[in-house]
Amino acid sequence: MFQLSRRTLLKSAAVAGAYGAGVAVLPRLSQAFAAPSPLDIEARIIDATLDGQAATHKVMSYGLAGAPSADPSPPVLRLKRGKPFAARLTNSLDEPTTIHWHGLRIPNAQDGVPFVTQPYVYPGDHFDYAFTPPDAGTFWYHPHCNTLTQMGRGLTGVLVVEDDSDPVFDGEVALNLRDFRLGSDSQFIAQFKPRDAAKTGTFGTVRTANWQPEPIYDVPAGGLVRLRVLASDVTRIYNLTLEGAEAMIIAIDGHPVPERTLLDMAVLAPGQRLDLALRVPDSEGALVSLQDIRPSTPKVVTQFRAVGATLKRNLGDLGALAENAGVEVDLKNATEVPLLLSATAENAAKDSICGTLGYSFWAINKVPYPGDTADPTAPIAELKLGQSYILNVENVTPHAHPIHLHGMNFKAVSSNKHDVTAQVSDTYLVLPDEKVQLALVADNPGDWVFHCHVIEHQKTGMTGYFRVT
Known part of the structure; x- marks a missing residue:
């Protein structure tokens, strides 16, 4: 020891x-x-x-x-x-x-x-x-x-x-x-x-x-x-x-x-x-x-x-910690983005952002990444630089999903499960049957991955990205 x-x-x-x-x-x-x-x-x-x-x-x-x-x-x-x-x-x-x-x-x-x-x-x-x-x-x-x-x-x-x-x-x-x-x-x-x-x-x-x-x-x-x-x-x-x-x-x-x-x-x-x-x-x-x-x-x-x-x-x-940049969202003019976290029928998976486990168990907006769509590697949504957004995340599964956003921060503004505080974060644990609103400003240009940090969930479909332009 x-x-x-x-x-x-x-x-x-x-x-x-x-x-x-x-x-x-x-x-x-x-x-x-x-x-x-x-x-x-x-x-x-x-x-x-x-x-x-x-x-x-x-x-x-x-x-x-x-x-x-x-x-x-x-x-x-x-x-x-x-x-x-x-x-x-x-x-x-x-x-x-x-x-x-x-x-x-x-x-x-x-x-x-x-x-x-x-x-x-x-x-x-x-x-x-x-x-x-x-x-x-x-x-x-x-x-x-x-x-x-x-x-x-x-x-x-x-x-x-x-x-x-x-x-x-x-x-x-x-x-x-x-x-x-x-x-x-x-x-x-x-x-x-x-x-x-x-x-x-x-x-x-x-x-x-x-x-x-x-x-x-x-x-x-x-x-x-x-x-x-x-x-x-x-x-x-x-x-x-x-x-x-x-x-x-x-x-x-x-x-x-x-x-x-x-x-x-x-x-x-x-x-x-x-x-x-x-x-x-x-x-x-x-x-x-x-x-x-x-x-x-x-x-x-x-x-x-x-x-x-x-x-x-x-x-x-103990004095105060140094403050970081906040998330100053224009809630009145924010664009809402639906994000449904769900299970999917078991299928053989294709190579994803981080490889594959050979299965497809999980999905965002009913599409496991990469999807069987016209553009299987398209972004979840395209966000405009400097604009405000509300991610309407709904977990319809019986399991919790710690959802992580690369490159930007968000803060929860409401949940049907519990009171939320204006905490700046990059990873939010979405509980079973929870509907949570995560507010952000698209302040960092590029393609930013959004995924569950239970890595087996990430690698079997619960992955995607936002494009900020």
């Missing part, structure tokens, strides 16, 4: 620089984490111990050239809001890949979707990404090629965009929550079962945080610690609760919440992120547990252990 002491963290901070290992305890003074430019990111195949028992072969991960690490999981990338960022992806896999920068509003050519925004990056080749992140917050990066296999085998990493005006925390822990499908011999088993792909999706057998079963992180007693929580699993929806301390929800999907509330239970679906301000207990050695209570038996995700003399901080001490 990976444990990193506060003393070790502080000692290694100068070495760690831009490369987060998932946890950082910061001094009270402001500290810059400028990523080198360009970063050399390698997609590679490695062996790694994921279940705490034995090494798993043919794991896929990202590594940074010139930054050797004992941690095999993808590094936490740290960028600065408004500062140019560049990265070269080198593909050392045995199949094509790309990088999609999930949640970032960047130029279309940098979005990392093959056949839509860029060509494949073939084995042994490279691709250069360059953009300036306009928003601060917690985001992530992953491939958009053969996504079920590549993400399922490890290619998911946390991406943090920092702002100098953010409040200073006493520590920070980035948590990448995900399953792996391993057999009793610690090796990969089939990534999905067709009967499960046609329902909620196929669940993993080994549950991890930062590629470790139930890790424990040391955090300063009595301090305020920022928890950046990412659900990068291909299937699992988390119901997160905290035991042993209080935490306040401060951001969702990278964007500050309109009103802070104490964490009771938060639902986090694949693709979504949750930022919490954790108030660590005062007593040294006290343990705090982050638990997933879905579906019935609570499961410890990770624990935090208080170390050192208490800092005696208070949640009320």
Whole structure:
């Protein structure tokens, strides 16, 4: 079990620089984490111990050239809001890949979707990404090629965009929550079962945080610690609760919440992120547990252990996060776009945006992508640059669908299931039988993918794109 002491963290901070290992305890003074430019990111195949028992072969991960690490999981990338960022992806896999920068509003050519925004990056080749992140917050990066296999085998990493005006925390822990499908011999088993792909999706057998079963992180007693929580699993929806301390929800999907509330239970679906301000207990050695209570038996995700003399901080001490651009929709003049999420009769599928699983189970507007239509790869809708739209999303299936929009943000304005807040987001969990209105301004030109982030649903039809011109 990976444990990193506060003393070790502080000692290694100068070495760690831009490369987060998932946890950082910061001094009270402001500290810059400028990523080198360009970063050399390698997609590679490695062996790694994921279940705490034995090494798993043919794991896929990202590594940074010139930054050797004992941690095999993808590094936490740290960028600065408004500062140019560049990265070269080198593909050392045995199949094509790309990088999609999930949640970032960047130029279309940098979005990392093959056949839509860029060509494949073939084995042994490279691709250069360059953009300036306009928003601060917690985001992530992953491939958009053969996504079920590549993400399922490890290619998911946390991406943090920092702002100098953010409040200073006493520590920070980035948590990448995900399953792996391993057999009793610690090796990969089939990534999905067709009967499960046609329902909620196929669940993993080994549950991890930062590629470790139930890790424990040391955090300063009595301090305020920022928890950046990412659900990068291909299937699992988390119901997160905290035991042993209080935490306040401060951001969702990278964007500050309109009103802070104490964490009771938060639902986090694949693709979504949750930022919490954790108030660590005062007593040294006290343990705090982050638990997933879905579906019935609570499961410890990770624990935090208080170390050192208490800092005696208070949640009320925490200043406001730096604001991001909002979604200022002209609701009176917004054009409505119908989006029906449904199941479809089982058919053999054609190659889609991200390949195929050989089945067609799901559809948008009754058409599984690509459709059996006059133009099977046509956009869902064509949007005019600068105009306001309301996506009328209706889920007529008995399963939840975390719907993600590339390149732009939206906010929910109404739902028949529950009250909504004006939260800026890029991924919304549409519940069974829910009708939700997602408002957006088409402010980023290009072809932007719109899909369910349960990857089996994405790859069996619940995918499409909007064209903004």
